[in-house]
Amino acid sequence: MRKIVIAGNWKMYKTRTESLEFLQGFMSCLTETPEEREVVLCVPFTSLAVLSKNLHGSRIRLGAQNVHWQESGAFTGEISGPMLSELGVRYVIIGHSERRQYFGETDETVNLRLKAAQKYDLIPILCVGETKQQRDAGETEAHIFSQLAKDLVDVDQEKLVIAYEPIWAIGTGDTCETKEANRVIGLIRSKLTNPGVPIQYGGSVKPENIDEVMAQPEIDGVLVGGASLEAASFARIVNYQ
Ligand SMILES: O=C(CO)COP(=O)(O)O
Numbered sequence: 001m002r003k004i005v006i007a008g009n010w011k012m013y014k015t016r017t018e019s020l021e022f023l024q025g026f027m028s029c030l031t032e033t034p035e036e037r038e039v040v041l042c043v044p045f046t047s048l049a050v051l052s053k054n055l056h057g058s059r060i061r062l063g064a065q066n067v068h069w070q071e072s073g074a075f076t077g078e079i080s081g082p083m084l085s086e087l088g089v090r091y092v093i094i095g096h097s098e099r100r101q102y103f104g105e106t107d108e109t110v111n112l113r114l115k116a117a118q119k120y121d122l123i124p125i126l127c128v129g130e131t132k133q134q135r136d137a138g139e140t141e142a143h144i145f146s147q148l149a150k151d152l153v154d155v156d157q158e159k160l161v162i163a164y165e166p167i168w169a170i171g172t173g174d175t176c177e178t179k180e181a182n183r184v185i186g187l188i189r190s191k192l193t194n195p196g197v198p199i200q201y202g203g204s205v206k207p208e209n210i211d212e213v214m215a216q217p218e219i220d221g222v223l224v225g226g227a228s229l230e231a232a233s234f235a236r237i238v239n240y241q
Helices: 016-029 045-055 081-086 097-102 107-119 132-136 140-151 178-190 210-214 231-238
Strands: 004-009 037-042 060-064 091-094 123-128 161-164 199-202 221-224
Touching: 004 091, 004 161, 004 199, 004 231, 016 045, 016 231, 037 091, 045 060, 081 107, 091 107, 107 123, 107 140, 123 140, 132 140, 140 178, 161 178, 178 199, 178 210, 210 221, 221 231
Parallel strands: 004 037, 004 221, 037 060, 060 091, 091 123, 123 161, 161 199, 199 221
Antiparallel strands: none
């Protein structure tokens, strides 16, 4: 049985106070969640410390949204593995399309970040996915295979989660057809040396479509943006049928 990982990616949303407010509402909704589902909140750096303190003893795992490959150094604006580990962070999103698109993230830097995360006992959630243009040109598979080949060089596949996030489905309300997401995720799995890696789907996941997404045999969880910002909505996603 592959592990199920349901993760919220808060992106650049929520102050420290708003994060705590979310947590209070969310925790009260989690009582019925099956134990084997890993629940992860990937929050802004400024909310990590307070959530870490308040999550103590809870089954919710803490995640960050980036990590640098050096342990320390003159890298203004970056954050290191030891800084995250010390706060009890377990997961870190790496190579999200927004990092690749707006902040110059390349397959080479993604690879460096993945290896650094694992070195400091953080489980990376590697994001891959195609643009609308690539999909329309029939280049979906070639693009994703190229990302995987470059991103995963010397990466330990025993400590890894992958998220398939078609870029055209992110924040658009335009979910990838679930059978198509299942097909692409099956293809991603065929390229891995460890078929047990949990592979999530991400892109406009919401309470209305979570049951259908999770009914697909290849999909081992979801990476949720907008719908993870509201406690009742994310709890409904975590408690999918
Ligand atoms: O980018 C995403 C998660 O990383 C998906 O965002 P949305 O769920 O808002 O489409």
